[in-house]
Amino acid sequence: MRRAGEQPDGYSMVSLVSSFWNREALAFGQAIHGMCIKGGHDSGHHVRSALVSMYFRCGCMDSGHSLFGNLLDADLVTWSSLITGLLHIGKYEESFGLFQQMCYSGRRPDNILVASLLSACASTVNISYSKEIHCYAFRVGAHTDIRVSSSLMDAYAKCGFAELAYGVFFQMPDKNLVMYNTIISNLGSHGFAMKAIEVLDQIVSDKLRPDNATFSALLAACCHAGLLEEGWKLFRRMRDEFNIVVKIEHYVYIVRLLATFGQLKEAYDLIQTMPVPPDCGVWGALLWGCCVHRDSSLGRIVAEKLFELYPDKASYRVMLSNLYASQEMWWDAEVVRAELLDDDMHKNTGISWVGDARK
Secondary structure (H helix, E strand, O other): OOOOOOOOOHHHHHHHHOOOOOHHHHHHHHHHHHHHHHHOOOOOHHHHHHHHHHHHHOOOHHHHHHHHHOOOOOOHHHHHHHHHHHHHOOOHHHHHHHHHHHHHOOOOOOHHHHHHHHHHHHHHOOHHHHHHHHHHHHHHOHHHOHHHHHHHHHHHHHOOOHHHHHHHHHHOOOOOHHHHHHHHHHHHHOOOHHHHHHHHHHHHHOOOOOOHHHHHHHHHHHHHHOOHHHHHHHHHHHHHOOOOOOOHHHHHHHHHHHHHOOOHHHHHHHHHOOOOOOOHHHHHHHHHHHHHOOOHHHHHHHHHHHHHHOOOOHHHHHHHHHHHHHOOOHHHHHHHHHHHHHOOOOOOOOOOOOOOOOO
8 A cells, every 4th residue: 555655544554453462463563553653643542542452452561551541531442442452461450440440530331341341250250340340230221231231140150149140130131042041051050950940931931942052051950959850850841842852962961860869770771762872971971870889780881882982091991990999899990900001091180270269
């Protein structure tokens, strides 16, 4: 463009700057900033907002703060650019602080920004800021926006406050099946299985049709809470009432439930009737049950199925060896462990990551 004698305008500069997303692109962003100053485009709010956002995305905090501080009357776009830039690089505390400053300055953030901040609350498991932003959203009427309410529901759930998420959900004006499935999953994962099951009746009363994901979330909730009878009822309703094709994941949950209560033969018989070949998830759930209830006879049969499917996976052989050892079947346990050594198989070492939710 410049070689042809054409000079880029502010909008062209914004388009260029918006494409820079990491520190490696910082030098290019600084060059564009220099062109903006030279061409007199840096005084426009839209250009400055884009530059502020670029500097924060690229990790150049000082330049971003300096440019933002030189704005005499930052508009909504500029505030939003600064806050989202901080969110992008993980500076959550700073972004929440700027959000408070923005509100004190008399600027009202839009619903997209509020939803973004709530997503950050969910990522950092920060219940204090979640409640604070919820109060603000309620005060200005933003809580009825679908993006805000969905993000708020997710934030409360990930912070471990499933009942608060449940309350937000039922205040939402328009609910679709995806939202119903989400709240079922959130309730189930936090121990509110019966409340999750009640949501199914709400789905039906709202003239919506539950799908595979709905029943996956419901059966997972039953597994989490150990509700065998309720799980069986849901499994049958899925097939008989809603005519939903049962998939592998549903069998995994029901087999796990049966195995939890020691109904290993019933679980094995159910697997034999499956219309599709069972995978490692199904057989693995039953092998787990055999280990818990020390059924070495069935455990041997199930393990052989898993060895056929995944001959190189060490964890199933380790489970079988441990099952034999729990029954003091030392010779059988030694044979399985010898197979592990002969085939040079190793069980992957587990790892964990501990973080401080306050930071």
